[in-house]
Amino acid sequence: MEGELKPMDAEQLREYGHRMVDFVADYYKTIEDHPVLSQVEPGYLRKLLPDSAPDKPESFENVLSDVKTKIIPGVTHWQSPNYFAYFPSNSSTAGFLGEMLSACFNIVGFSWITSPAATELEMIVLDWFAKMLKLPDFFLSTGQGGGVIQGTASEAVLVVLLAARDIFLRKLGKGFLEKLVVYASDQTHSALQKACQIAGIHPENVKALKTDSSTNYGLSPDLLSKEICHDIANGLVPFFACASVGTTSSTAIDPILELANVTKSYNIWLHVDSAYAGSACVCPEYRHHIDGVEEVDSFNMNAHKWFLTNFDCSLLWVKDRNALIQSLSTNPEFLKNKASQSKSVLDYKDWQIPLGRRFRSLKLWLVLRLYGVENLQAYIRNHIELAIHFEELVSQDMRFEIVAPRTFALVCFRLLLPCGFEDRTNDVNGDLLQAVNSTGKIFISHTVLSGTYVMRFAVGAPLTEERHIDAAWKLIQDQASSLLEKL
Numbered sequence: 001m002e003g004e005l006k007p008m009d010a011e012q013l014r015e016y017g018h019r020m021v022d023f024v025a026d027y028y029k030t031i032e033d034h035p036v037l038s039q040v041e042p043g044y045l046r047k048l049l050p051d052s053a054p055d056k057p058e059s060f061e062n063v064l065s066d067v068k069t070k071i072i073p074g075v076t077h078w079q080s081p082n083y084f085a086y087f088p089s090n091s092s093t094a095g096f097l098g099e100m101l102s103a104c105f106n107i108v109g110f111s112w113i114t115s116p117a118a119t120e121l122e123m124i125v126l127d128w129f130a131k132m133l134k135l136p137d138f139f140l141s142t143g144q145g146g147g148v149i150q151g152t153a154s155e156a157v158l159v160v161l162l163a164a165r166d167i168f169l170r171k172l173g174k175g176f177l178e179k180l181v182v183y184a185s186d187q188t189h190s191a192l193q194k195a196c197q198i199a200g201i202h203p204e205n206v207k208a209l210k211t212d213s214s215t216n217y218g219l220s221p222d223l224l225s226k227e228i229c230h231d232i233a234n235g236l237v238p239f240f241a242c243a244s245v246g247t248t249s250s251t252a253i254d255p256i257l258e259l260a261n262v263t264k265s266y267n268i269w270l271h272v273d274s275a276y277a278g279s280a281c282v283c284p285e286y287r288h289h290i291d292g293v294e295e296v297d298s299f300n301m302n303a304h305k306w307f308l309t310n311f312d313c314s315l316l317w318v319k320d321r322n323a324l325i326q327s328l329s330t331n332p333e334f335l336k337n338k339a340s341q342s343k344s345v346l347d348y349k350d351w352q353i354p355l356g357r358r359f360r361s362l363k364l365w366l367v368l369r370l371y372g373v374e375n376l377q378a379y380i381r382n383h384i385e386l387a388i389h390f391e392e393l394v395s396q397d398m399r400f401e402i403v404a405p406r407t408f409a410l411v412c413f414r415l416l417l418p419c420g421f422e423d424r425t426n427d428v429n430g431d432l433l434q435a436v437n438s439t440g441k442i443f444i445s446h447t448v449l450s451g452t453y454v455m456r457f458a459v460g461a462p463l464t465e466e467r468h469i470d471a472a473w474k475l476i477q478d479q480a481s482s483l484l485e486k487l
């Protein structure tokens with residue numbers, strides 16, 4: 001790129017853009033050639049790249065060549081069909097095209113006026129999605145509430161926590177901050193703890209209520225009720241509870257309706273974190289897992305996990321948008337405009353932490369339009385079928401056990417050790433995970449449930465087929481055999 005800088009030259013974009021799309025398509029086509037979990041050592045890249053930025057332009061070919069030889073070795077391939085770790089983070093052609101469009105306009109849509117289409121498309125797409133999930137009407141933008149795209153589930157829980165906190169502090173006075181109490185199960189994602197840290201909730205007032213296998217790691221409404229009564233008797237002020245539908249460790253499900261019956265009597269804000277499992281709830285046969293959502297104050301799912309929408313795209317619905325706006329709005333002179341002041345438009349800057357925001361609804365709009373709800377439901381069902389297949393394979397090998405019930409597309413399992421070696425079970429399972437992942441052939445992750453080390457096999461990458469599941473299981477079996485031989 002020698003000569004005068006022309007950063008927006010349409011013909012150059014066309015030429016390089018086509019080549020970049022070819023590069024991306026070739027990457028997806030050959031993705032299985034790479035070790036799914038990057039095998040580099042910490043600091044590898046500093047040794048390969050210069051100390052400072054180039055003074056003169058370099059060629060596109062050189063950059064792409066460095067991507068191939070220096071960057072890709074340090075990439076863990078989340079889109080690989082052999083990726084079974086954590087939860088999926090789907091890319092798709094539609095999501096990718098949506099990202100391109102978003103990059104094309106590159107708007108900063110904090111207020112309606114900064115790009116009316118960005119705000120209005122977001123409202124429409126969130127309304128569509130709310131209908132797909134059969135969420136109550138109060139979550140639609142036509143009512144008192146509405147939906148908004150946050151970057152992540154962590155931001156979603158933070159903004160509703162702030163809204164709930166401020167409702168209570170407005171009523172009771174700022175001095176009550178140290179009395180405010182938050183409730184969730186001990187399986188709840190650490191995003192809640194971080195949100196509490198940011199919101200100034202006293203760490204002792206963040207109650208992680210104990211769960212165990214007797215409720216499949218779901219939160220007991222009785223326990224919640226007892227804890228609330230106990231705290232009130234001690235002069236504390238319960239104000240926020242977070243229920244999870246599909247926990248990160250084991251996809252455990254908190255009973256929303258029963259929990260809402262408890263929280264409602266104390267006017268406690270009930271938020272539902274369904275970051276992963278929310279996608280499955282667009283299928284009628286899984287919708288019952290969010291029964292009771294009619295009684296909650298906010299609901300969140302990540303379209304960027306298992307819904308073919310490239311990261312980031314976390315969908316949050318609130319029952320009362322004014323609660324969010326009262327907590328998060330600012331009105332500096334330099335942002336004032338007629339539309340905002342007329343109150344006839346939404347300004348999403350008042351629903352989130354940052355001011356700036358991307359045109360993320362394009363991605364989801366393209367996913368919904370180019371695939372259609374029926375295909376998306378089939379996509380989810382296929383992954384669940386593949387997870388059932390993996391679960392059956394595990395069950396047929398007596399050396400292994402399924403540790404927690406499979407509800408969606410995550411299988412939690414572990415290797416059992418022969419008599420006399422039981423006390424080494426956790427360590428050996430850790431070794432097995434390490435051995436499997438270091439082959440670079442598959443990537444799985446782990447958790448601990450009631451002190452037991454558990455391997456997590458999460459199906460959900462868009463390219464995964466039955467043959468990948470079979471090969472993954474054979475690899476796990478083979479690695480287990482060699483570990484057992486060495487005991």
Ligand SMILES: Cc1ncc(COP(=O)(O)O)c(C=O)c1O
Pocket residue numbers: 087151152153154155189191244246247248273274275276302314
């Ligand atoms: C249940 C649950 N909640 C919250 C999160 C946090 O997600 P995010 O990265 O969008 O903040 C995750 C991430 O996997 C999750 O599984």
